[in-house]
Amino acid sequence: MFRDPFMTFLVCFGHFDRESYRLFGEPRAHRQQVSAMLSYKEKKLFVSNSAFDHPSRHQTTWIGQIRDRTTGKIINIFNQIDYILCQKQNKHLLTNARSYAGTLLTSDHKLVKASFKLEKHKLCRKEQHSKRTPKPNIAAIVNKEESQRRYQNTLDTKLSSITSVRKNNTDNSKARADSVPDRLKCVQTIIKQSIEESVGCVATARQNKHNDEELSQLSKRQKDIRVKIQNTKDNNKRDRLKIERNRILHTIRKRQIKLKNEEIEKKIEGINSAKCDHAMFKATRLLYQKQFENPKVEDQEGKLASNPNDILDIVSSHFKTIQKPGKKKGPPNNLRPITLLNSLRKALSIITLNRIRPFVEEYLSKSQSGFRPDRSTADVVWTHKWLAAKTLKEDVIIKISGIDMSAAFDTIDRNQLLNIIATIVNEGELRIIRFLLSNTKIKTRINGATKTNTFISNVGTPQGDSLSPVLFIVYLEHALKEVRTTLPRPIVKYEKEIPNEIAYADDVDFIGQDYVNINEIQETLHKYQLKVNTDKTEFTALSKNEEDWKNAKKVGSLIGDLEDVERRKQLSTAALNKLYHVWMKGNKLKTTTKIQLYNSLVKSILLYNCSTWALTLTEEEKINAFHRKQLKKVLNIKFPVKITNKSLYKKCQEKPLSLQILKARWNLFGHILRRDSDIPANRATRAYFIQYGHKLRGRPTTTLPIVLNRGLIDHFRLHSTDDLVKITELAKDRKQWRELSARIEKAAEASQTVNWDATRQ
Incomplete structure (x- = not known):
């Protein structure tokens, strides 16, 4: 034996009381499960004495006798149960193997002999040197501008020569018969030759090999x-x-x-x-803004999974179905699909989105606020609040017809979508979008474990990346343009400033003096495979004499301020109670950690779209008291322990919610004033100061314009269109607007401190 592992020769021999693939005689009834023979295939062993065609007397290795029950005669039995095993990779060294009888030692087993021709040059495994062909130096083209210019010039020359040859041979039948794969292969060859001629090739080095x-x-x-x-x-x-x-x-x-x-x-x-300004660099930074530990995917045996299909199955098995809020459990339509996208596809989606963003912004109407930069749900709620304030100020009725789509992302016709995109973007971006939408696979899971076969989907856009929502709103915008042309809507005098539409993704509100005909809208949208959810269709009338509109929900917020505040309190209380076991841990968690959890998981729910609230001073104090009550629960402060409001805010490093709401309101107001003047939020703001009907008598109701005017100080006021123009010019200067907001916030904080001191006295 040699100590070198490449020169080791393994031989196993012995008595195996288990059948091999070749037996002689009757098998024994009591065969034991011998571990060596069970694993000989796994170890890649070769049975030597069964590989040669010898007479039976030189193949059998055991002799036994048994008495026949019927005749009483003794019958001899010959079996092969003794083997010499060698490695399959060394079986070429085997020259002979057979059994011998007539040994001097009395035994029912025969002598088994195997002959090997052991030579060092045959036993050693030869090193296999694979041919390594040089590869084109693509890295030089990516990193060096001079190489890019040389490559581009060489490529243009070769392509122009091919084009001229094809033009000269237009009458040649062979040239006309060239197939698309042949042309593609020709282009690939030209690209490779251009790289080799312009920047050369590099030798492929072995992995972990150093030429030192x-x-x-x-x-x-x-x-x-x-x-x-x-x-x-x-x-x-x-x-x-x-x-x-x-x-x-x-x-x-x-x-x-x-x-x-x-x-x-x-x-x-x-x-x-x-260059750090490369599109892939920017897209990758957006995906990995935070450092996360790379998870290890292990199989059932605890080994690291390496097969991509196995990794996909293991990862997908850990996902739980997501129930749509407010839907019954059971029907598959009430579950949200889970989309698994790799990082490369997400980065490519971000790059494509950045390239088509200017074309999309020009194509979309100003009424769409979803999935657009500097737009959010706050714009939609802000618009509805100003329209409601208009009806509370004057004798005006504004009717809103709201529609919503069912499975909007999953019903898009991709052919129509690509045809629409082709009229907006360039050919290069269209080719990338077609590639991203192709070869999308779907797999369903039943009872948590059983899975159906994967099938390719050609409908809808795969959710999970940043590009799919934008493609949807482009598709919806094309359908809404046809709706606007076919839908007869009355034109009244105040619709010149009041927005006709307010949209956020698939939630669209049509605004006018009368309700629109939903059936006509359904017929138009049906041409584009878009389904209107009739259960979510809402008809809302904004009027001083009606109160139902205050409970109308728009993108998660109620139009009525008090109603929305009460709903936010209920939702935040439910979220706070879910974390009861966290707040009760006492000193196990730091106060800063608890406050961070509260701000992230509870206060974010409480202050959703709080920048659109118009609250009186009494209502602000109520929400401040509610906030302090929640902070005491977080810190586990109970009776009889007492703490002042000032000490509580200092310990939690918090401010009263009224000040946070005030700051958010003025930030949103300045943000909207700096946007385009034709967006619904600015149109509704201007419409408020244009008188269309009779002004209502009595004390005005506290609305968003009144609260904003109450916060203004110095020479600024918000009573007319001229005041709005002055404030709009001020908002365009961010520095001056921040100074104005800081003065307003400082005055409100001083007033809050005076109220605390008066209460203490």
């Missing part, structure tokens, strides 16, 4: 010493050689680490030298 002379000499020295260790018989000399070889191995490892670090530094230098 010092490392090569050290490796040769340690191999020579290893041979001396194997051939020497002097123990002292062998120990000295081992020490010397270990010293060389440590030097080799240090050298390898140094070379690997130099290689990594070289790659890092190439990355740092690349």
Whole structure:
């Protein structure tokens, strides 16, 4: 035997009381499960004495006798149960294997002999040197502008020559018969030749192999010493050689680490030298703004999964179905689909979105607030609040017809979508979008474990990336343009400033003096495979004499301020109670940690769209008291322990909610004034100051315009259109607007402190 693992010869032999693939005689009734024979296939072993065609007397290895029950005669039995096993990779060294009888030792087993021709040059595994062809130097084209210019000039020259040849051979039938794959192959060949001629090729290096002379000499020295260790018989000399070889191995490892670090530094230098304004850099930064630990996917045996299909199955098995809020459990339509997208596809979606953003913004109408920069649900709620304030100020009735789509993203006709996109974007962006929408696969899960076969979907847009929502609103905008042309709507005198539509994604509100005909809208949208959810269709009339509109929900908020505040209190209380076990941990969690959890999971629910609230001073104090009550629950402060309001805010590093609402309101007001003047929020703001009907008598109701006017100080007021124009000009200067907001907030904070002192006295 040799100590070199590549020169090791493994042989297994013995008595195996278990059938092989070749047996002689009757098998025994009591066969035991011998572990060696159970695993011989897994170890890739070869049965030597069953591989040669010898007479039966030289193949059987066991002789036994049994008495026949019917005749009483003794019958001899011959079986093959003794084997000599070798590795399959060494079976070419096997020359002969057979059994022999007539041994001097009395036994029911025969002698088994296997002959191998062991030669060192045949036993050693030869190193296989694969042919390594040079590859085009693509990295030089990516990182160097000079190389890009040379490559572009070479490519243009070759393509122009091919084009001229095709034009000259238009009458040739062979040229007309060229198929698309042949043309594609020709273009690929031209691209490869252009790279080779302009920037050259690079040799493909082996992985973890270094072309270093010092490392090569050290490796040769340690191999020579290893041979001396194997051939020497002097123990002292062998120990000295081992020490010397270990010293060389440590030097080799240090050298390898140094070379690997130099290689990594070289790659890092190439990355740092690349332009950071590249589209892929920007998209990747957006995906990985925070550092997360890479999770390890393991199989059932605890081993690291490497097969992509196995990883997909393991990851998808951990997902739980997401129930749509307010829907019954059971029907599949009430579950939200889960989309698994890799990082490369998400980055490509971000790049595509950045490239088509200017074209999309020009195509979309100003009424759409969903999935657009500097737009949000607050714009929609702000518009409805100003329209409601208009009806509370004057004798005006505004009617709103709201529609919503069912499974909007899943019903898009991709062919129609691509036809619409083709009229908006360039050919390059269209090609990328077509690629992103193709080859989308769907798999359903039944009872949490059973899965159907994967099938390809050609309908809808895959949710989960930043591009799909934008594609949907473009598709919806095309359908709404046809709705606007076919839908007869009355034109009244105040519709010139009041917005006709307010949309956020698939939630669309049609505004006018009368309700629209939903059936006509359904017929038009049905042409584009869009389904109107009749259960979510709402008809709302804004009027001083009606109160139902205050409970109308728009993008998660109620139009009525008090109604919305009460609903937010209920939702935040439910969220606070779900974390009861967290607040009761006492000193196990720091106060700062508890407040961070509260702000993220509870206060964000309480203050959703709070910038659109118009509250009186009494209502502001009520919500401040509610906030302090929740903070005491978070800190587990109960009776009889007492704490002042000022101490509570200081301990939690918080401010009264009324001040936070005030700051959010003025930030949103300035943000809207700086936007386009034709967006619904600005149109509704201007319409408030234009008198269309008779002004109602009595004390005005507290609305958003009145609260904003109450907060203004110095010479600013908000009573007319001229005042709105002055404030709009001021809002365009962000520095002056921040100073104005800071003065308003400071005055409100001083008033709050005075009220606390008066209450204490």
